[in-house]
Amino acid sequence: MTPAGQQDTAELRAAAGHVGRRRFLTVTGAAAALAFATNLPTAGAASAAEMDARKIADDPFTLGIASGDPQPDSVLLWTRLAPSPYEPGNGLPNQRVAVEWELARDARFQRVVRRGYEIAHPEFNHTLHVEVGSLGAGRTYYFRFKTGKWISETGRTRTAPASGSKVSSLKLAAVSCQAYHDGYFTAYKHLAQDDVDVVFHLGDYLYEYAVNSAGGARNYTDRTLPAVFNRETQTLEDYRLRYALYKTDPDLRAAHAAHPFVVTWDDHETENNYADDLDENGNPPAEFLVRRAAAYRAYWENLPLRRPQQPVGPDLQLYRRLRWGRLAQFDILDTRQYRSDQAYGDGVDVPGPESTDPRRTITGATQERWLIDGWRSSKALWNVVPQQVNFSQRKLDLNAVAKVSMDAWDGYPASRDRVLAGAKSAGIENLMVLTGDVHVGYAYDIKADFDDQASKTVGTELVATSVASGKDGAEKLPTWDTYTKANPHMKFYNGRRGYVTVDLGLESARADFKTVSAVTTPGAAITTAASFVTEAGNPGLKPA
Template identity: 55%
Template sequence: MTDGSLLSGLDRRSFLVNTGLITTGITAGGLALTGGTAQAAPATRRAPRPGDPFTLGVASGDPSHDGFVLWTRLATRPLAENGLGGMPAKTVPVQWQVAEDARFRRVVRHGTADARPASAHSVHVELSGLRPGREYWYRFKTGKHVSPAGLTRTAPHPGTFGPALAMAFVSCSQYEHGHFTAYRRLAEEHPDLILHLGDYQYEYAKDSYEIPGGNVRDHEGPETVTLAGYRQRHAQYKSDPDLQAAHRAAPWLVVFDDHEVENNWAGDVPEEGSDTPERDEFLKRRAAAFQAYYENMPLRRGSVPHGPDIQIYRRVRWGRLAGFHMLDTRQFRDDQACGDGNKVCPAAADPARSITGAKQEKWLLDGFRRSEARWDVIGQQVFFAQRDSDAGPLKKTSQDAWDGYVASRKRITDGWVAAKVRNPVVLTGDVHAHWASDLKADYDDPSSRTVGSELVCSSITSGGDGADSNPADHPYLKINKHLRFYNNQRGYVITRIGKDEMRADFKTVPTVRTPGAAASTKATFVIHDRVPGLKQTYLRPYTSVRATAEDPSDIIEYTIESENRRP
């Protein structure tokens, strides 16, 4: 089969998503990838050869106008209990290639990186000097084994807008709660950039976080506490073919939330609170979690952890079109003032409290003042807008979200207003449901000025199937007039960011209990340039099929509370 016949009739990006393209027997740029003719793997999984070390796939991330990070991790036995993936206790050289075409005929960069036991045989290749606004293909080789090929891209030149940006964002993929179908459907959207806003993996032991109807799959190993445990858990997630497809499809920008370490941790305070004797042990746990997180993500050298500390907040520029401010709302936050959960908490308004910490807050506000982007996008983890669940005079809000840090939220909102940020948009994960909101200067005054927009993605699987819902019936939308949309199914959000508008399609899948479900658009919102707030342009009719709850209140409480307490 010739190269032309292999790709005939196939969109090259679809081919990548569906097969995990394997190209062998080609010599280019001084790197010989031998081992037979080019072949396509089955549509749902690349058939591994015996001893294949590329069982965890490939990924790219943190694009700049002239480069990006390439990632892989070698593992012949991904679920090995020691977390080392069945690899020998020695350094393994890994060759890599970057090409301008899917067949690797025009290789522009190549080299060799060392996969070391100390980093669980992970590889991070940080590239610069490439052409701006371009697609590139990449792959790895060690011994006789060649990895699947991935597709990535550089951002536009800082002085140009470039074409419209197809950006998607996701969060909350609990392996036990369902199949990662939404990742597969997202890959098929052919995005230019994917943001993951936290809870990439979950720490729980098998069946300790159960959903109505029972879990779909099982976690391997005990609750993650040690470095070996976190490495094994990441490997289990990375072994999923749908997640691998999403990583191959585009570069990612990642930030963590709580479950990459432990449920509802805050700064150096574990879930059980600051008075527990396990505080020192928690910092050891945090160090192990951060080490494994870096090893398994396409992050730059600036994010190499140092013990229990990691630099994850950062800024990525997409030409003149967009600036992405990626936040860390866990590592530097004050502990939740009144404990976790949805409750009345006057201390949440204490001006001394911060969810970002003073240094990160200053960095963000400085970024607003210096920004020249048409769209300033804040990628972060927890609900930003006020979300009061009490219809009376009391204010009952989630203390794990920005509602537990009211003054911190106001300083940042006032900061982008004072800096005259042209189009501020907050992107959020965490709550296992789709939401959309106008951001207000004063949430207690519904007539106050709208100063921005918030888009919240549902989970990939966390919480199970959920159910379709009529936003008009949701009590939170009646209490909080700035909340514009809610849906409790699983899915993702894909946006198209242009000079004149940002369009957001809220995508859902009907089930994650079985694989292969189709995705559809539940609602579409548009944000127009220089017009803060959301305009809804489409809403799919509500279907009254209930999947995981007996009545609407069950769904509401499960969605709001499930991330704020250990099940």
Template identity: 70%
Template sequence: MAPQSPSTPDRDHDAQLLAAARRLNRRRFLTVTGAAAALAFATNLPAAGTAAAAELDPRRITENPFTTGVASGDPLPSSVLLWTRLAPKLFEPGNGMPAKLVPVRWELSHDERFTRVVRRGTEIAHPEFNHTVHVEVKGLDADRPYYYRFRTGDWISPVGRTRTAPAGGARVGEMRLAVVSCQAYHDGYFTPYTHLAGEDVDAVFHLGDYLYEYAVTAVGGKRAYTDRRLPALFNRETVTLEDYRLRYALYKSDPDLMAAHAAHPFVVTWDDHETENNYAGGTPENDVPPEEFLVRRASAYRAYWENQPLRRPQRPTGPDMRLHRRLHWGRLAQFDVLDTRQYRTDQANGDGWKSPSPESTAESMTLPGMEQERWLTDGWKASRAQWNVVPQQVTFARRNNPDGSDTLSMDSWDGYPASRERLLAGAETAGVENLVVLTGDVHVAYALDIKRDPADPDSRTVGTEFVATSVASGADGAARPANHAAYLARNPHLKHYDGRRGYVKVTLDSGAARGDYRSVDYVTRPGAPLVQGPSLVSEAGNPGLTPA
């Protein structure tokens, strides 16, 4: 890891946080409840307004502060969430902003020229939240698009387009959404987002690995810049709050990603790399003291909330953040957004491909945590939606290893079979007929039938899983990876497999769920055209994928 930069307020916060954690007795720390641990940490990461009372005159901002664009998220029938960040010096600690409060005006309009403004107001950008802005606009009409923008001083942000969800009991003919995941900046350009920005979709579901903790070289890794150089502060792994904030600045400055955020509301959830590779709950990837890892987790979670279009209930407290939540699209769809990192038990036998063992098959093993399992199954019991959709992170359906062995991925649901069985039984008890799971993580595109007995390919099909490939992670892929034929042969419930970068567009209506796969042939240089992949359909009441 590269040498640390000189002391800054954010690094001082991290040091205070770690000191507080270390003052806890080791035994007490390992047994303390999440809420109590959160309370211990929260005292060292101040809330908005506690560290700065002075207000900056926005006219003193002499450089464009809207360098990471705008975003919106989590559409509700009468409300939208708008986001931006003030960062005139994008790649410097503090982003060129003084530690002062900054008033930011916002407008919401029926038209992109803002001749029919329906709401306007002022939100304070707090230095404690890295001058990010989260505006919850309420009292809006259901099921319609809106345009929005921000102003501070003499500067005006780019214009974003968002929308509200249909009313709760509304009969909706159709919903179109896109599924994305895994955008390693150092592996290539975010070209799929340019194409996604032009798609006609109601929302984008980002299912994790929005950023990676790994170092990014001066030339941007495999982007191989020849006309620019990135600062050395990116050429180290993210550990501190300042590290994570700067890494979001880098990622969110990507023009393709900014275009997609401006075009569509996002619904986000994390996987592992927003914090650290393959961590499980409070267990880090490497042999790091638990209190030190939870300090890192607190910093990562705080930076995640700051930089995503998330509402106030998702704001973290120390190392804890309730990210799982439920959204509706009229009577057509219920979305139960999962968090499969924060509450999981540690992977059995390590986090790679291993043979099942008494440890991995134990009833105590849980991927989303027992409380979240109950939350999901209770939500299914109460659902009146045509489609019950579960956006989450890691592959849900069985994946038999194409090498012919009995090994399974211990980091996916295959490594937590008891947890998966509880959910499948819960869906059956709740009478869920139209189950759709949306997945990221694996850097390839899959379309899978979900079997009632995952180990038996002849058992009843109870749902459909659409797995989105990565936006950039893994660099240039191939339409048919080397193990393509073997994978399909060992997994007859696998109906599509593609190793290129891209996304999947999912259309829901009263009769079917349709997945349209989109890809690009390369990301290590810009400008790849969009490739239209196959389309697969699962009929309502008759789960099982067939070509459209």
């Protein structure tokens, strides 16, 4: 995958910094000081004493390893040192730690192609983001980390095909919504064994809600979680510890070790249903931005993201463009950070003047222009948009004027209309939207006019169900009859947990919705609930 042009990237980064500085001018006194303190490295990042790694008595790689955002000539490698992951500071002193990394062509590391050392700084919670360049395109690599006497597990990653190269296939997986307290991450156990090139995480990597000593629905009988998790996340320390809890899950660790991830967030990585600088409880924006600064900092620290995504104050440039030769272009969106406040107090409601106001936006004007401009210059066969919330119209009842979700694109129809008009003007023939958020699997035909089912089908939306959120769920939920009748463009609806895989080819794309029967008990088998095909140049889902 290749990033957007250097000039484009530089402009976006500068804009993000400007927005962050400008916003902080509105945050006064102690709030501003706290936000900066939780979000900016201190002078100690350069001058702190370096720890003798030989003194690390316990395994520091308890949170696993990961890779992300593959490009044709480079990979991004991640880890976090945490010999005591459930303690503030990870059980390490406030000192730097030198860590060696290795990248090889084989899992036994007999053909090492790159190695080096990086410093894990306490200011970044002893996390590492190692960008390894000068690599061959379209290749599989293996990686690991070493410090003191300790060696991490081995991970597998890959580079993207060369820019502009002819590529015949790509298999991706899409996942979302992994509430630890709702069940086991069994879907990840199966995904780790699945043969995919890259995984897209579409949001809600963690939840801010309290997790009790039994792990919620996991109902532990052989372990007791510390009381530090039994509260809602608010501070930088809270968010860091919550990532530690999630990343000690063996199935999540296995998936990260097996495949490169491309991540974007939704709301729960910070707070439920927030919109820009407004939280769901009506607190002053200045107060919420302090919390957002902490959440964004912890998100960057704990996910395999590159340097352009490092936050500035309470802002983080997460939307970005990646490519897979000439087969696919991925425009990863952020529909949370720049959106207008939800209409009618959030929740569900019938559309009205407030929600249909053409000035409203779910992406922000800058990101919207960036998306459409990227389509105009795209040479890819498939233009894929990984993003957070339901894009297609989803009527929630059978009334003449049905209620819709004000948190999804239905609450921002002018935004959706502009995006679809932009795709049409750019000549995009094979539009595919990947979505999370709703804890069910959906497959939609995207219509030119959702209120006219005879209108042209202009793309496909695939909604990945949750990994754990919503507990076990059911194959057919009580709303199944209503939703499928109210939305003829909805071709699939399943309420189990799992993930979706997509095989992109030169002639068609195939989607397989994979589900498990339970997550409140571990070990459930994986099954394929349904499969669909959409033809290149002829949008519309057909059973495979």
